[in-house]
Amino acid sequence: MAxxxxxxxxxxxxxxxxxxxxxxxxxxxxxHKVIAIQFLFTTLFxxxxxxxxxxxxxxxxxxxxxxxxxxxxLPETMVASGYILPEFYNSLVTMHGSIMVFFAIMPMxxxxxxxxxxxxxxxxxxxxxxxLNMLSFWLMVPAGILTLASxxxxxxxxxxxxxxxxxLSARPDLSGVHLGQQIWLVSLVLIxxxxxxxxxxxxxxxxxxxxxxxxxxRLPLTVWALFITAILGLLAMxxxxxxxxxxxxxQTIGTxxxxxxxxxxxxxxxxxxxxxxxxxxxxxxxxxMGFTSEIIASGSRKPIFGYKAMVWAIVAIAFLGFIVWxxxxxxxxxxxxLGLSFTISTLLIAVPSAxxxxxxxxxxxxxxxxxxxxxLFAIGFVxxxxxxxxxxxxxxxxxxxxxxxxxxxxVAHIHYVLFGGSLFALFGAIYYWYPKxxxxxxxxxxxxxxxxxxxxxFNLVFFPMHGLGMKGMMRRIYDPTGYQHxxxxxxxxQLISISAxxxxxxxxxxxxxxxxxxxxxxxxxxxxxxxTTLEWQTPSPPKHGNWKEIPVVYHGPHExxxxxxxxxxxxxxxxxxxxxxxxxxH
Amino acid sequence: MSDHAxxxxxxxxxxxxxxxxxxxxxxxxxxxxxxxxxxxxxxWVVVIALLxxxxxxxxxxxxxxxxxxxxxxxxRLVALAxxxxxxxxxxxxxxxxx
Amino acid sequence: MAxxxxxxxxxxxxxxxxxxxxxxxxxxxxxxEVMFFAGLIGSxxxxxxxxxxxxxxxxxxxxxxxxxxxxxxxxxxxVTMVKAFAAAEAGDQKGIKLYLVLxxxxxxxFLGVQVFExxxxxxxxxxxxxxxxxxxxxxxxxxxxxxxxxHGFHVLLGVICLGWASLQAFRGRWGSxxxxxxxxxxxxxxFVDLVWIILFTIVxxx
Numbered sequence: 001m002a003x004x005x006x007x008x009x010x011x012x013x014x015x016x017x018x019x020x021x022x023x024x025x026x027x028x029x030x031x032h033k034v035i036a037i038q039f040l041f042t043t044l045f046x047x048x049x050x051x052x053x054x055x056x057x058x059x060x061x062x063x064x065x066x067x068x069x070x071x072x073x074l075p076e077t078m079v080a081s082g083y084i085l086p087e088f089y090n091s092l093v094t095m096h097g098s099i100m101v102f103f104a105i106m107p108m109x110x111x112x113x114x115x116x117x118x119x120x121x122x123x124x125x126x127x128x129x130x131x132l133n134m135l136s137f138w139l140m141v142p143a144g145i146l147t148l149a150s151x152x153x154x155x156x157x158x159x160x161x162x163x164x165x166x167x168l169s170a171r172p173d174l175s176g177v178h179l180g181q182q183i184w185l186v187s188l189v190l191i192x193x194x195x196x197x198x199x200x201x202x203x204x205x206x207x208x209x210x211x212x213x214x215x216x217x218r219l220p221l222t223v224w225a226l227f228i229t230a231i232l233g234l235l236a237m238x239x240x241x242x243x244x245x246x247x248x249x250x251q252t253i254g255t256x257x258x259x260x261x262x263x264x265x266x267x268x269x270x271x272x273x274x275x276x277x278x279x280x281x282x283x284x285x286x287x288x289m290g291f292t293s294e295i296i297a298s299g300s301r302k303p304i305f306g307y308k309a310m311v312w313a314i315v316a317i318a319f320l321g322f323i324v325w326x327x328x329x330x331x332x333x334x335x336x337x338l339g340l341s342f343t344i345s346t347l348l349i350a351v352p353s354a355x356x357x358x359x360x361x362x363x364x365x366x367x368x369x370x371x372x373x374x375x376l377f378a379i380g381f382v383x384x385x386x387x388x389x390x391x392x393x394x395x396x397x398x399x400x401x402x403x404x405x406x407x408x409x410x411v412a413h414i415h416y417v418l419f420g421g422s423l424f425a426l427f428g429a430i431y432y433w434y435p436k437x438x439x440x441x442x443x444x445x446x447x448x449x450x451x452x453x454x455x456x457x458f459n460l461v462f463f464p465m466h467g468l469g470m471k472g473m474m475r476r477i478y479d480p481t482g483y484q485h486x487x488x489x490x491x492x493x494q495l496i497s498i499s500a501x502x503x504x505x506x507x508x509x510x511x512x513x514x515x516x517x518x519x520x521x522x523x524x525x526x527x528x529x530x531x532t533t534l535e536w537q538t539p540s541p542p543k544h545g546n547w548k549e550i551p552v553v554y555h556g557p558h559e560x561x562x563x564x565x566x567x568x569x570x571x572x573x574x575x576x577x578x579x580x581x582x583x584x585x586h
Numbered sequence: 587m588s589d590h591a592x593x594x595x596x597x598x599x600x601x602x603x604x605x606x607x608x609x610x611x612x613x614x615x616x617x618x619x620x621x622x623x624x625x626x627x628x629x630w631v632v633v634i635a636l637l638x639x640x641x642x643x644x645x646x647x648x649x650x651x652x653x654x655x656x657x658x659x660x661x662r663l664v665a666l667a668x669x670x671x672x673x674x675x676x677x678x679x680x681x682x683x684x
Numbered sequence: 685m686a687x688x689x690x691x692x693x694x695x696x697x698x699x700x701x702x703x704x705x706x707x708x709x710x711x712x713x714x715x716x717e718v719m720f721f722a723g724l725i726g727s728x729x730x731x732x733x734x735x736x737x738x739x740x741x742x743x744x745x746x747x748x749x750x751x752x753x754x755x756x757x758x759x760x761x762x763v764t765m766v767k768a769f770a771a772a773e774a775g776d777q778k779g780i781k782l783y784l785v786l787x788x789x790x791x792x793x794f795l796g797v798q799v800f801e802x803x804x805x806x807x808x809x810x811x812x813x814x815x816x817x818x819x820x821x822x823x824x825x826x827x828x829x830x831x832x833x834x835h836g837f838h839v840l841l842g843v844i845c846l847g848w849a850s851l852q853a854f855r856g857r858w859g860s861x862x863x864x865x866x867x868x869x870x871x872x873x874x875f876v877d878l879v880w881i882i883l884f885t886i887v888x889x890x
Contacts (some may be wrong), residue, residue, distance in 0.1 A: 623742070648780055672726070
């Protein structure tokens with residue numbers, strides 16, 4: 001594995017001036033491109049693990065009375081006599097969510113693409129703080145090792161849900177998990193620090209290191225999205241760290257922050273967690289929206305419809321994201337007036353999201369569509385995210401939410417926005433920027449097959465969950481057949497599970513394409529997509545230092561089909577100073 | 587704003603009197619302890635007075651020792667950025683207990 | 685990381701904040717620290733509001749006079765820190781060494797007094813009949829030790845950096861053309877002082 005990584009990253013950096021040791025260049029790297037690729041391999045690995053946990057869960061839900069094939073290889077504490085134990089099931093549920101959020105999606109969106117794209121797209125040679133960047137990655141490694149190790153300690157991995165509600169999470173005598181929960185909290189603090197330090201880098205770099213002519217309103221939407229995301233992370237993550245530390249203290253040194261027996265407030269945990277948690281989900285979607293804007297403009301050969309509106313929509317989503325967290329807590333017994341204010345702010349946040357959705361459609365309208373794999377995933381993002389957003393409208397209203405809270409309706413929503421949204425956009429982004437990273441194209445036929453399989457199976461898995469939720473199937477339950485009101489839904493559950501196995505399998509098609517193309521993919525030129533942003537105006541992969549000379553920027557980021565440019569349908573940001581933008585502003 | 591172009595390396599202003607600020611901080615600290623223990627005002631008056639003095643001290647440190655008073659406006663914006671988030675968090679959670 | 689403007693056909697890079705990267709970076713980092721302490725202090729405020737009867741009166745458990753003096757020590761360290769920065773700007777090598785070492789010593793003193801206070805409280809503190817005041821002493825104990833403990837941890841990190849900076853001063857590293865490190869360390873140190881100003885008031889006096 002190490003040699004493949006090394007070869008890949010070797011292809012990713014053309015050897016230049018100073019000779020660095022293997023260790024300095026590929027392991028303790030400070031080049032933002034290498035760090036991004038380190039994050040990429042790590043997060044793809046955790047994506048696979050998170051998916052595996054879900055596969056195990058789905059097997060249990062669909063066939064609770066059957067033994068797990070091959071379950072014998074797992075320890076008796078997890079699978080006893082072939083049956084997944086309820087305690088282990090709780091850990092599966094918890095760690096699936098935790099690993100996917102903190103070790104797969106968030107670091108892939110930010111650790112990979114903020115690192116790779118920000119310096120290149122703003123015309124800088126590297127991040128503001130390359131060594132801090134290296135520290136960010138290397139904090140994630142022990143965090144990840146701890147997380148995986150927590151499965152194998154006595155008591156198993158954390159099992160109180162990814163949301164770690166107190167007092168369950170604070171009381172080992174209630175949850176049955178002692179060390180695993182503490183290990184997870186330590187891991188969380190480490191990865192929180194990694195994220196915060198990363199944010200410091202992304203924010204400083206974007207503010208201070210833009211090339212000449214790269215004004216704020218000439219930034220690609222990807223950079224805007226990643227910049228605002230970094231601000232969200234900077235302000236929200238520390239609150240989780242504080243709360244996580246208080247929870248850790250409750251478990252270890254006898255404090256009683258969240259324990260009613262000692263005068264503590266469990267509701268305080270929920271407020272702190274969701275104050276972080278809601279900005280967190282916008283961290284998980286905004287970069288995806290940025291990639292989508294980029295790919296759709298490029299794939300439609302048209303400028304983004306309403307660039308400025310798109311920027312303000314990102315800002316509005318981020319700002320509103322700080323005042324909606326209570327909508328996760330409508331059932332908690334919180335102050336009803338507070339609940340009303342959260343309903344209003346949550347409904348409001350649909351507006352900028354809708355503006356973005358219409359603008360993507362406006363971009364594609366009468367465009368010269370190039371339906372390559374990245375474009376397919378980007379269009380898929382818009383459609384799936386729209387469905388996820390629509391289910392959100394239902395959940396925003398307190399009376400409706402009281403009925404569907406903690407049911408599979410919520411699970412459907414989460415996965416439409418996180419998988420149909422974030423992961424689709426991530427797949428698109430990987431197919432799109434792979435040539436730049438590795439100097440080779442991924443196989444287009446396999447990509448299209450991967451897209452179709454993913455789209456079909458994804459919807460087969462998650463769309464029926466809306467119905468299941470309305471029928472009252474609760475989240476996180478071990479055996480649906482044990483409930484009177486859930487008789488008759490097992491057929492649906494089995495369909496979902498079979499589709500889930502197929503969905504997981506289709507991921508391996510992507511993995512095969514990814515690794516095969518590293519060596520055998522068609523060699524990529526500097527700009528295989530005829531795109532306008534700065535990263536495409538330098539070789540694939542870029543040399544250490546990115547450019548011989550820092551580019552000067554003359555145009556906006558998505559100048560496709562410019563009326564004054566007759567010979568081609570795109571205009572790079574750093575060419576033809578004599579041509580001005582139609583909008584005239586810059 | 588244009589004369590700020592060279593301001594990052596050199597301060598275009600006189601250094602504040604750091605010792606004077608230190609004296610203010612000392613006086614405020616003494617005043618705080620006095621108000622907390624010696625006064626006979628109702629509790630809520632004491633709390634407001636103490637919080638005001640604490641904020642005043644914090645502002646003195648931020649504006650003069652941390653130089654914010656003399657930095658470009660945009661940097662002051664960066665420094666202020668977390669405050670609305672803090673206010674939102676505390677006010678909203680407080681509503682549970684009021 | 686300065687990029688030569690000459691490499692870009694006479695066009696200057698975009699202005700940004702007109703402040704060098706490390707200073708911007710430190711301020712951005714301090715924003716995250718504000719949120720971290722806000723999480724701890726906000727929780728304290730909320731928990732206390734919900735349990736105001738079972739809270740100690742100022743001075744009942746904690747030693748306010750010693751802590752007031754300690755607060756003063758930390759404030760003095762901020763003065764010496766800013767004087768170290770002024771000395772660096774002016775290229776005053778003697779001043780740089782003197783004030784950095786003074787700041788280090790004052791910071792270490794603050795920590796020493798804190799450790800002394802903690803040990804005294806844990807061994808001899810009295811609260812609600814228990815012998816010894818620890819993090820287990822209800823919400824009052826939980827919040828006190830967590831907030832002051834994390835502040836102390838931040839002071840410790842600062843003191844370590846000050847030790848390093850002082851060593852560097854004796855190696856002649858700092859000067860009127862190389863003082864950004866001191867300025868940025870100073871920002872962190874003043875922030876730590878600022879947080880203590882708030883903590884002292886809220887935890888010890890209210």
